[in-house]
Amino acid sequence: MRSISLQDIESxxxxxxxxxxxxxxxPKPICLVGTTDESxxxxxxxxSTVTHLGSNPAVIGMVSRPDLVDRHTLSNILATxxxxxxxxxxxxxxxxxxxxxxxxxxSSEFSATGLTPHFEEGVLSPFVGESxxxxxxxxxxxxxxxxxxxxxxxxxxxxVQLPDEHLGEDGSVxxxxxxxxxxxxxxTYFQLGAPTRLPYAKNK
Amino acid sequence: MRSISLQDIESxxxxxxxxxxxxxxxPKPICLVGTTDESxxxxxxxxSTVTHLGSNPAVIGMVSRPDLVDRHTLSNILATxxxxxxxxxxxxxxxxxxxxxxxxxxSSEFSATGLTPHFEEGVLSPFVGESxxxxxxxxxxxxxxxxxxxxxxxxxxxxVQLPDEHLGEDGSVxxxxxxxxxxxxxxTYFQLGAPTRLPYAKNK
Numbered sequence: 001m002r003s004i005s006l007q008d009i010e011s012x013x014x015x016x017x018x019x020x021x022x023x024x025x026x027p028k029p030i031c032l033v034g035t036t037d038e039s040x041x042x043x044x045x046x047x048s049t050v051t052h053l054g055s056n057p058a059v060i061g062m063v064s065r066p067d068l069v070d071r072h073t074l075s076n077i078l079a080t081x082x083x084x085x086x087x088x089x090x091x092x093x094x095x096x097x098x099x100x101x102x103x104x105x106x107s108s109e110f111s112a113t114g115l116t117p118h119f120e121e122g123v124l125s126p127f128v129g130e131s132x133x134x135x136x137x138x139x140x141x142x143x144x145x146x147x148x149x150x151x152x153x154x155x156x157x158x159x160v161q162l163p164d165e166h167l168g169e170d171g172s173v174x175x176x177x178x179x180x181x182x183x184x185x186x187x188t189y190f191q192l193g194a195p196t197r198l199p200y201a202k203n204k
Numbered sequence: 205m206r207s208i209s210l211q212d213i214e215s216x217x218x219x220x221x222x223x224x225x226x227x228x229x230x231p232k233p234i235c236l237v238g239t240t241d242e243s244x245x246x247x248x249x250x251x252s253t254v255t256h257l258g259s260n261p262a263v264i265g266m267v268s269r270p271d272l273v274d275r276h277t278l279s280n281i282l283a284t285x286x287x288x289x290x291x292x293x294x295x296x297x298x299x300x301x302x303x304x305x306x307x308x309x310x311s312s313e314f315s316a317t318g319l320t321p322h323f324e325e326g327v328l329s330p331f332v333g334e335s336x337x338x339x340x341x342x343x344x345x346x347x348x349x350x351x352x353x354x355x356x357x358x359x360x361x362x363x364v365q366l367p368d369e370h371l372g373e374d375g376s377v378x379x380x381x382x383x384x385x386x387x388x389x390x391x392t393y394f395q396l397g398a399p400t401r402l403p404y405a406k407n408k
Binding site for chain 2: 001002003004005006009010012014015016017018019020021022023024025026027028029030031048049050051052053054055056057058059060061063085087090093094097098099100101102103112120132133135140141143145146147148150152154156157158159160161162163164167168169170171172173175176180181182184185187188189190191192193194195196197198199200201202203204
């Protein structure tokens with residue numbers, strides 16, 4: 001085993017450190033977050049920090065850099081209180097990845113990539129029409145993370161959409177059938193192998 | 205597509221809702237968090253909320269329920285400021301899952317599951333000897349999440365260990381070679397398929 005110290009990490013070249021540090025959690029989600037600004041301009045951005053915070057109510061967190069450098073997703077969520085989270089499958093992977101490019105505020109990633117905005121009654125923000133597992137959220141709060149000046153965006157799930165046949169009676173969701181991808185670092189994606197489901201663990 | 209509303213989620217049976225809500229992020233990390241209490245008793249607990257917060261410094265977040273009901277991991281981290289995060293591979297999956305059982309405070313999940321505590325100089329908390337991608341953290345801060353009374357634990361990475369041959373010169377980590385698993389819900393695990401790595405996206 002090779003040991004990499006705090007000093008080793010600090011002395012890495014910037015891009016090496018970014019790739020390495022972003023790999024530490026291992027497999028991560030990869031979702032497209034859909035928002036709209038007050039003028040009706042849509043925005044779509046990839047996030048790999050989508051995290052379950054609670055089930056009752058269903059509350060989801062995700063992390064953004066601060067708003068200083070024109071973070072369209074964060075500013076749109078703060079302006080409207082609405083956003084959607086859309087799973088990425090292999091059929092839209094290259095378009096999803098392309099949404100990480102820097103587009104100016106007046107330009108929509110939907111137009112730039114050919115992904116289709118899809119709307120549902122009562123949800124201001126666009127879903128990704130091509131995504132087959134997607135949900136809408138209402139902003140609950142934003143929480144500053146002082147340790148490195150990032151922001152935790154906390155939202156309550158208000159609408160979920162997926163094909164009926166991939167939702168089990170026990171609440172399980174068939175991610176293999178849906179084709180939801182995992183990611184690591186900022187540029188690497190994986191399909192999932194067959195699932196192993198284990199029984200509830202008891203103190204034997 | 206089936207639509208599931210906020211009211212539908214609220215009216216689910218509790219276990220169905222837990223399974224469903226925990227599936228919303230899609231593929232998630234699965235890591236064992238190693239800690240020790242002030243008397244030297246070790247603890248090991250699975251977490252799927254490990255999240256990259258920043259690269260310079262390398263800062264990692266994870267979410268805990270509050271300390272009210274004897275959360276050993278959280279109380280140990282608060283007491284010592286030290287913890288380790290250890291990736292799970294298929295060779296230790298059943299033992300890792302078993303660590304989610306409720307053991308009393310005086311009982312170590314290492315002894316209960318047969319996993320091996322491993323120590324490195326300067327790190328108080330135990331690593332998992334069988335894990336081949338693992339890192340130690342120093343607590344930076346805990347942040348209450350008011351929306352559902354959970355706690356974000358924020359730590360700075362102080363030591364990383366993995367086999368030298370699986371770390372690329374560009375900082376990339378070969379998760380396939382390391383066998384790091386993904387998870388969903390609280391009971392379902394996946395091996396990763398072959399990676400797709402895409403170039404840095406530019407505004408064309």
